[in-house]
Amino acid sequence: MMAKSNLNWEKWLKEGDQYLNAATPKAEKSVFNPDIRYNLLSMSLEGYIMAILDYNNNLPFNHTYTDLMFSLETVLPVEASLRARILKYENIQSICSIEKYHRQAPTSEELDDLKDAVGTVGKIAHQACSAV
Numbered sequence: 001m002m003a004k005s006n007l008n009w010e011k012w013l014k015e016g017d018q019y020l021n022a023a024t025p026k027a028e029k030s031v032f033n034p035d036i037r038y039n040l041l042s043m044s045l046e047g048y049i050m051a052i053l054d055y056n057n058n059l060p061f062n063h064t065y066t067d068l069m070f071s072l073e074t075v076l077p078v079e080a081s082l083r084a085r086i087l088k089y090e091n092i093q094s095i096c097s098i099e100k101y102h103r104q105a106p107t108s109e110e111l112d113d114l115k116d117a118v119g120t121v122g123k124i125a126h127q128a129c130s131a132v
Contacts, residue, residue: 013126037111044122
């Protein structure tokens with residue numbers, strides 16, 4: 001196995017965990033509105049995928065959900081159902097799109113599903129980056 005000289009993946013992984021924890025309160029109700037929770041979950045997803053990519057000395061083309069998922073699939077397989085769950089939430093806020101900017105408030109159900117999907121990516125990231 002090739003030794004990893006770049007340790008940024010550890011920072012990305014830690015940030016992924018921190019953003020996920022911030023977006024998923026332990027209390028019954030979050031202090032953050034749905035837009036902020038969506039953005040925290042998006043940053044968590046980015047952190048986890050960037051950790052895996054950095055661990056494998058790779059970078060994404062861009063930071064849209066589509067680009068992140070495409071780049072992730074260049075280094076490890078992703079279940080089609082997980083990919084579809086994540087990508088269906090990309091257009092809630094297309095803030096990284098180079099073609100258009102779009103925002104809408106996510107529903108509680110959308111946030112719960114996205115949180116679960118991002119948590120799954122987090123588990124994958126911890127596994128993928130543990131072979132140091």
